[in-house]
Amino acid sequence: MMIHTAAIDEAVEQLITTFAKTAAKRDKQGGTAYEERQLLRQSGLLYLFQDGDIPWQTVLRITRQLATVDSSLAHLFGYHYLCIATIELYGTQAHYERAITQGTQHQHFYGNAFNPLDTHVTATKQADGQWLLQGTKYFCSGASDADCLLVSAQKKDGSGLLMAVIPANRAGVHIHNDWDSFGQRQTDSGAVTFNDVSILPHECLALHTEEQHYFSTCRTHIAQTILLHVLLGTAEGAFQEAKSYTKTSARPWVTAHVNDATEDPYILQHYGTFFAKLQAADALLERAVQTLVTTLHKKHHVTEEDRGICSVAIATAKVQVVETTLHITSTMFQVMGARATNAQYNFDRFWRNVRTHTLHDPIDYKLRDLGQYALNDRYPTISSYS
Numbered sequence: 563m564m565i566h567t568a569a570i571d572e573a574v575e576q577l578i579t580t581f582a583k584t585a586a587k588r589d590k591q592g593g594t595a596y597e598e599r600q601l602l603r604q605s606g607l608l609y610l611f612q613d614g615d616i617p618w619q620t621v622l623r624i625t626r627q628l629a630t631v632d633s634s635l636a637h638l639f640g641y642h643y644l645c646i647a648t649i650e651l652y653g654t655q656a657h658y659e660r661a662i663t664q665g666t667q668h669q670h671f672y673g674n675a676f677n678p679l680d681t682h683v684t685a686t687k688q689a690d691g692q693w694l695l696q697g698t699k700y701f702c703s704g705a706s707d708a709d710c711l712l713v714s715a716q717k718k719d720g721s722g723l724l725m726a727v728i729p730a731n732r733a734g735v736h737i738h739n740d741w742d743s744f745g746q747r748q749t750d751s752g753a754v755t756f757n758d759v760s761i762l763p764h765e766c767l768a769l770h771t772e773e774q775h776y777f778s779t780c781r782t783h784i785a786q787t788i789l790l791h792v793l794l795g796t797a798e799g800a801f802q803e804a805k806s807y808t809k810t811s812a813r814p815w816v817t818a819h820v821n822d823a824t825e826d827p828y829i830l831q832h833y834g835t836f837f838a839k840l841q842a843a844d845a846l847l848e849r850a851v852q853t854l855v856t857t858l859h860k861k862h863h864v865t866e867e868d869r870g871i872c873s874v875a876i877a878t879a880k881v882q883v884v885e886t887t888l889h890i891t892s893t894m895f896q897v898m899g900a901r902a903t904n905a906q907y908n909f910d911r912f913w914r915n916v917r918t919h920t921l922h923d924p925i926d927y928k929l930r931d932l933g934q935y936a937l938n939d940r941y942p943t944i945s946s947y948s
Contacts, residue, residue, distance in 0.1 A: 629795025634748035640788035645672035653767035673708025685715035695756035706750035745918030800912035870941025
């Protein structure tokens with residue numbers, strides 16, 4: 563489905579306005595945002611394609627915009643596209659076209675039970691060619707209320723990884739709804755248990771050929787870039803909330819000798835720092851997006867060097883984005899004052915959300931990879947960046 567830019571902007575604005583009204587309350591409640599996910603289905607934004615390709619600049623922009631008011635739903639939106647992209651990266655053209663056709667027709671929302679590093683789920687091949695999945699997968703973002711699940715499992719015969727797309731309501735699939743982190747509270751990132759779940763042969767994605775190898779490993783670059791847009795959007799949302807509060811409710815410190823918080827010299831200094839950090843993060847992230855799009859456009863012709871250049875660009879952006887988001891979402895209280903900690907505002911959700919995300923992939927290892935590149939001219943390896 564392709565809708566015009568004006569219609570996309572209008573749909574996004576409507577979602578932002580609606581989500582913002584309940585975001586703080588829903589953060590406290592946790593659980594699944596059923597009504598909001600339905601609005602995403604109805605928005606026409608889940609299946610934006612250009613000649614069969616995902617328009618990543620548009621999808622990432624929307625992800626970042628949604629994150630300014632609700633980083634959980636932004637995460638789910640971005641990961642929906644990550645799941646569809648994975649089908650192209652690891653599957654056949656028929657797999658990909660079927661996903662787009664059926665998804666567009668029914669507005670399927672994709673959920674994730676995929677993480678290949680989680681080896682708790684195994685697959686056993688049956689005589690009729692089907693596979694049976696057994697075990698529990700963790701951190702399954704978007705699984706609750708999903709129509710389709712992207713799944714992975716370790717083949718018990720030792721032949722590697724099974725990847726597949728199945729209906730979320732397949733017999734034997736049990737979605738636990740047990741996600742209870744202090745941040746990203748409505749990403750439905752809990753556990754999914756598979757009790758002898760049948761995987762049909764045509765649902766299995768073909769693992770990459772040698773020609774597809776570097777293209778398929780770009781999945782991690784897509785995932786990283788999506789989450790960076792969630793993080794930066796969250797920081798921008800926190801900045802706007804802090805700015806509004808400072809202008810309307812904050813008080814200058816008594817020894818500032820000014821009448822308005824907007825003239826307090828240290829508050830101004832903090833806002834100057836916020837602004838500079840956001841500008842730097844935005845610039846580096848834009849460069850990373852351009853590099854990612856250029857790399858993905860090459861599809862099966864992606865080389866090791868292409869992948870390496872993309873890895874460095876994204877790792878560089880990640881360091882700046884993570885440091886910026888953690889700084890702004892924690893320091894925002896210094897420009898608002900003690901009364902801003904009142905539970906009615908729930909301003910701490912911005913920090914809790916970015917802190918939760920940034921722990922899943924520590925920037926210490928990105929800095930190590932960048933050090934290897936800067937000092938020894940070595941691109942990040944596939945294993946160190948996955």
